[in-house]
Amino acid sequence: MDAVKLRVARPTRDLDAVVRFYRNGLGFEVLGGFEDHAGFDGVMLGHxxxxxxxxxxxxxxxxxxxxxxxxxxLVFYVPDPEAWAERVRCMEAAGFAPVRSRNPYWDANGRTFEDPDGYRVVLQQAAWSR
Structure with missing residues (x-):
């Protein structure tokens, strides 16, 4: 049986800018895309x-x-401290500065970054324990 897979889909104001954020900052790969499909352009990013x-x-x-x-x-749990620090460095090197999280819980063990559409990504230095 195939494993369940998750696609998070949402509109963006600037496709190029959002691709730069997730590709250059978070290291996502462009997995596919489309142009003018029923009036929509799109791109899929992941690993x-x-x-x-x-x-x-x-x-x-x-x-x-x-x-x-x-x-x-979107919260990404990165348990290894060195791997977490490298991800934060990559975001900053790509020109994305951390922002203060609305919920201070995320600032205790993580860094929050805002994408070009105002959605936020947390790099949480912790293991997923559930």
């Missing part, structure tokens, strides 16, 4: 073999809204 990926779309003639709040998060 080969991972059970998840992100899809970002732009609808021709429509501007997507920004994130509804500062607490819309």
């Amino acid at each position: 080969a073999g991972a059970p998840y990926h992100l899809e970002f779309t732009m609808e021709h003639g429509h501007e997507a809204p920004r994130a509804p709040s500062e607490d819309h998060l």
